[in-house]
Amino acid sequence: MIAKVNSCAVNGIDAIVVEVEVDISFGLPVFNMVGLAEAAVRESKERVRSAIKNSGYTFPMDRVTINLAPADVKKEGTGLDLAVAAGILSASGLIPMDASKNYLMAGELSLDGRVKPVKGVLPLALAARENQYKGVMIPVENAQEAAMVREIEVLPVGRLSQLVDHFAGQNLIPPFSLDPGFFRNAAGRGFEGDFSDVKGQIHVKRAMEVAAAGQHHLLMTGPPGSGKSMLARRLTTILPMLSFEEILEVTKVYSVMGMASARHGGIQGRPFRSPHHTISDAGLVGGGSKPVPGEISLAHNGILFLDELPEFRRNVLEVLRQPLEDGRVSISRAGVKAVFPCRFMLVAAMNPCPCGFLSDPSGKCSCTSHQVQKYRSKISGPLLDRIDIQVEVPRVKFQDFMSKESGEPSSRIRARVEKAFELQSKRFLSHGIFSNSQMGSRLREKFCPMDTGCRRILEQASKGLGLSARACHSALKVARTIADLDYSSKIKTHHLAEAIQYRSFDRDPM
Ligand SMILES: Nc1ncnc2c1ncn2[C@@H]1O[C@H](COP(=O)(O)OP(=O)(O)OP(=O)(O)O)[C@@H](O)[C@H]1O
Ligand SMILES: [Mg+2]
Helix, strand or coil, X not given: CEEEEEEEEEECCEEEEEEEEEEEECCCCCEEEECCECHHHHCHXXXXXXXXXXXXXXXXXXXXXXXXXXXXXXXXXXXXXXHHHHHHHHHCCCCCCCCCCCEEECCEECCCCEEECCCCHHHHHHHHHHCCCCEEEEEHHHHHHHHCCCCCEEEEECEHHHHXXXXXXXXXXXXXXXCHHHCCCCCCCCCCCCHHHCCCCHHHHHHHHHHHHHCCCEEEECCCCCCHHHHHHCHHHHCXXXXXXXXXXXXXXXXXXXXXXXXXXXXXXXXXXXXXCCCCHHHHHEECCCCEECHHHHCCCCEEEECCHHHCCHHHHHXXXXXXXXXEEEEEECCEEEEEECCCEXXXXXXXXXXXXXXXXCCCCCCCHHHHHHHHCCCCHHHHHCCCEEEECCCCCHHHHHCCCCCCCHHHHHHHHHHHHHHHHHHCCCXXXXXXXXXXXXXXXXXXXCCHHHHHHHHHHHHHCCCCHHHHHHHHHHHHHHHHHCCCCCCCHHHHHHHHHCEHHHCCCC
């Protein structure tokens, strides 16, 4: 008798339906598993055997063969345990043969029959919706993330025996619905303070508003204690809310990392990731023998903050170039290929020189011009080119710092940024992009026409400041965003002049 139960294998951030076929036939009591199973899956035999016995059922004393189909998809992790056990119990007659066919199941079994949380439950729930299954049977700890997919039934299973009782019609598992309290996520809005906490620094706040509005990458340069980290941490508070589809997209990445279960909370706000400068390239862009997403994917739809940029290893920064361009990263390892999304806003901070006080009015800087050049050359030209907005953050003036007046709150700035987002989404509706920063040369020509005044300013900047062609294009895109914030359909000279100001790094440091 062959029993069939459905589960999933996760590839990248998507789940592929896996059919677990179980055949019990007369013969010596052996337990075989075929179908490209990795070590953790093969080990499931021992867990399943003990879990079945310790749940009070008899493990068949015959020849048990498990086939995991499709056989050409690698199956990893412990998530198939529950489906394998259900398949064996179904083939032994304890679960009615076709009772489970409308569900996708996932869960790790402990030896005593408890069902433990697994990674990738949200992709599984989405696969259930896509393939028109009635629902999913998943560990209790993963119920919240699965319930984000509202169209399917979510049955949380605490023990193997609960699953058997449910299908026997004895103790039905009540379907689970999403608890709004799940979204208490730390990366969310309200956690990192407000823009009004930052005194003075009007021009830096303006640069951040422009960066947020057009999703331009941002570099802040300034002496120690000038508030660079403080400002960066507040950037998510001026970005528009994520749509529900975007929340699902972000949570999928966290789900395959096992970071979306009830213990972690749901991701509702835009992610803010701030990896330490000792991070490896695999940690940043993703990798490993079984490819897992890196920090850039955990920052998808949010912000990747690289504090103390020159301290990052050069090869680590170099690997950022392609994902910055594509918004996705593809990782191939030993025959497995995985693609992860990584559309994030890069925000970097650094000191202007090794001691940090170059251009500070205190005149404390003791660095030689060679030292400054060496320090700055740690950031490659191609990477800098991709950063549209480069702004200097001077130390806050004493009278500003002592002022009782609080600055503009994040909510007001966010309202303006939201308007600019709307304009851009209308503009790029049929162009496959969503922000000014993503415009290629063709779209830039179409949407950033220059009058003679603008042409003259750009020419002067190119000659006077030595702006490269790429830097000029970047200034044009930023000028488009500034015009959007100004509700102006045309780019005016003062929009472009402001955009050119945001190329502080292109100017000579000394
Ligand atoms: N404009 C400001 N308004 C209010 N507080 C400020 C401001 N600037 C700096 N501070 C205070 O100074 C502290 C240090 O700022 P922060 O850590 O952001 O500096 P930084 O520029 O990142 O320095 P470093 O280069 O050393 O990393 C902040 O935690 C804050 O208390
Ligand atoms: Mg800092």
